[in-house]
Amino acid sequence: MSSATDTAIPPVEAAIGSAGSKRRTRKVLGRFLPSLGILAVVAALWEAASHWFGVPKYILPSLEAIWLKAVRSWSDTLASATWVTTKEVLGGFFLAVVVAVAIALLLHLSEPLRNAVYPLLIGSQAIPIVVIAPVLAIIFGYTITPKLIVVAFICFFSMVVNSLDGLRSVDPEYIRLMRTLDGNRWSTLRRVQIPAALPSMFTGMRIAATYAPVGAVFGEYAGSQDGLGYVMIQATPLLQTDMVFAAIAILTIEAVLLFLAVSFVERMMCPWARRGHSV
Amino acid sequence: MTAPQPAQAQTGAPAIEVRGVEKRFGATTAIQGVDLELAIHDRLSIVGPSGCGKSTLLGIISGLDEPDSGVVSVLGESSSQGRLRKCAWMPQRDLLLPWRDVLGNAAVSLENRGVRPKAARRQVAELAGRFGLAGFENRYPYQLSGGMRQRVSFLRTLSAGKDVLLFDEPFGALDSITRADLQSWLRAALDAEPRTTVLVTHDVEEALLLGNRVLVMSARPGRVMATFDVHLPEARSRRDLIRLPEFADLRDQILGLLEAS
Numbered sequence: 001m002s003s004a005t006d007t008a009i010p011p012v013e014a015a016i017g018s019a020g021s022k023r024r025t026r027k028v029l030g031r032f033l034p035s036l037g038i039l040a041v042v043a044a045l046w047e048a049a050s051h052w053f054g055v056p057k058y059i060l061p062s063l064e065a066i067w068l069k070a071v072r073s074w075s076d077t078l079a080s081a082t083w084v085t086t087k088e089v090l091g092g093f094f095l096a097v098v099v100a101v102a103i104a105l106l107l108h109l110s111e112p113l114r115n116a117v118y119p120l121l122i123g124s125q126a127i128p129i130v131v132i133a134p135v136l137a138i139i140f141g142y143t144i145t146p147k148l149i150v151v152a153f154i155c156f157f158s159m160v161v162n163s164l165d166g167l168r169s170v171d172p173e174y175i176r177l178m179r180t181l182d183g184n185r186w187s188t189l190r191r192v193q194i195p196a197a198l199p200s201m202f203t204g205m206r207i208a209a210t211y212a213p214v215g216a217v218f219g220e221y222a223g224s225q226d227g228l229g230y231v232m233i234q235a236t237p238l239l240q241t242d243m244v245f246a247a248i249a250i251l252t253i254e255a256v257l258l259f260l261a262v263s264f265v266e267r268m269m270c271p272w273a274r275r276g277h278s279v
Numbered sequence: 280m281t282a283p284q285p286a287q288a289q290t291g292a293p294a295i296e297v298r299g300v301e302k303r304f305g306a307t308t309a310i311q312g313v314d315l316e317l318a319i320h321d322r323l324s325i326v327g328p329s330g331c332g333k334s335t336l337l338g339i340i341s342g343l344d345e346p347d348s349g350v351v352s353v354l355g356e357s358s359s360q361g362r363l364r365k366c367a368w369m370p371q372r373d374l375l376l377p378w379r380d381v382l383g384n385a386a387v388s389l390e391n392r393g394v395r396p397k398a399a400r401r402q403v404a405e406l407a408g409r410f411g412l413a414g415f416e417n418r419y420p421y422q423l424s425g426g427m428r429q430r431v432s433f434l435r436t437l438s439a440g441k442d443v444l445l446f447d448e449p450f451g452a453l454d455s456i457t458r459a460d461l462q463s464w465l466r467a468a469l470d471a472e473p474r475t476t477v478l479v480t481h482d483v484e485e486a487l488l489l490g491n492r493v494l495v496m497s498a499r500p501g502r503v504m505a506t507f508d509v510h511l512p513e514a515r516s517r518r519d520l521i522r523l524p525e526f527a528d529l530r531d532q533i534l535g536l537l538e539a540s
Binding site: 171173174176177178179180181182183184187191192195270272275277278279 | 342343364367368377387388419
């Protein structure tokens with residue numbers, strides 16, 4: 001049978017091909033250029049403030065001073081601190097992913113449980129984590145455990161809410177269709193609802209990725225022997241503001257990298273979502 | 280090469296029996312006092328004004344919904360679970376899963392029944408060629424035109440291996456050229472692979488082309504106004520059929536009824 005209906009739309013990738021690599025570079029540049037531009041303006045104002053307006057060094061060190069401090073103290077302080085904090089960030093983040101997806105699935109499957117637990121989850125976000133962190137440090141000592149808990153606690157909420165939304169917002173027509181195709185609750189969950197919820201789950205993860213480094217610093221403030229938060233505690237009373245800013249810069253880079261990594265995995269796992277198809 | 284053939288149940292007994300079915304949504308009565316009977320391999324088309332409850336009736340037959348009163352049985356099964364086992368349902372929107380390719384979508388019901396994904400794909404791959412999907416087996420829904428997507432949806436419906444196929448305005452969302460093309464295609468597919476079918480549509484020509492009986496429903500609350508037997512010569516092209524005087528006559532009668540209601 002041949003007719004107009006048989007002509008399928010060719011895959012977009014094929015049309016771009018290898019000749020598109022230059023275009024892609026330009027696209028990536030175009031994507032990041034505005035952000036870099038704003039960053040350049042901020043940097044220029046910063047430099048102006050520290051060099052010409054006489055803002056003291058212990059309040060606003062010059063970018064050059066921060067950079068030099070970062071380079072000079074990299075091998076003896078910052079390298080190990082970055083490694084420690086990275087472990088806490090990633091460990092806490094993955095812990096949060098596992099816990100949040102499990103909670104979301106449970107709440108999705110049981111309405112009584114959802115009604116009972118959901119308000120508590122929302123309430124949990126009012127707990128001042130800054131105050132709880134020292135208690136965790138007392139319980140678990142100066143180990144990585146309290147930091148993982150703090151990071152996970154800060155991260156898991158946006159993941160639970162988004163995952164649950166994703167699971168619940170599947171078009172009911174799909175659920176009906178699965179019932180006529182011999183689907184039971186489990187096969188519908190596995191073949192329709194979970195894949196359909198993946199984009200929402202990733203949205204939650206991307207939001208959480210930006211919180212995770214802050215969580216690690218909270219945890220370290222409450223009691224630690226290494227890490228970027230520990231470096232900041234040590235540097236602040238000594239008025240080593242350049243060191244504090246160097247640590248902040250590394251945390252910022254970590255948050256952005258984690259965000260990009262999550263976005264990358266999302267693109268790999270849900271290619272359909274980028275094309276605006278949802279279920 | 281055949282679709283998974285459903286075991287034919289008791290011959291002689293009606294395939295679908297609906298007695299005094301009523302369905303209400305809050306204060307509105309969607310359908311009332313609906314009776315119908317369908318023999319095995321009968322093809323019934325239901326036409327009626329929009330909002331007359333034809334889709335509601337289809338949902339009740341399929342076992343997705345229960346009537347407020349009345350009896351429904353499909354091949355002797357009167358519980359909703361039993362009816363769901365006997366009926367496959369093809370909705371107006373294709374409802375393809377965007378993360379599954381053509382074969383993956385068509386194989387969903389087999390996987391639901393515990394067939395391993397690879398074996399399920401192999402099984403539906405044999406049918407794909409016959410439904411004009413050869414060469415498109417590994418395409419994703421967003422790479423297909425609307426007509427192709429509806430064919431995949433039909434393939435998925437048929438792969439469920441059910442005795443009864445229920446169509447809920449399957450071509451309603453397509454442009455008229457594609458719709459005409461798929462109507463003649465479905466007519467041929469059902470001639471080659473006879474099944475008991477119920478088709479809901481608001482298009483009288485479609486009802487006549489795809490049914491050997493047409494049931495006309497009144498506006499809400501939907502009741503059966505009349506049924507017409509359709510005897511059109513087989514294996515004629517859609518254009519030839521539409522030009523037949525019998526066809527035109529039936530179409531005028533049905534349209535007249537619908538306008539009067």
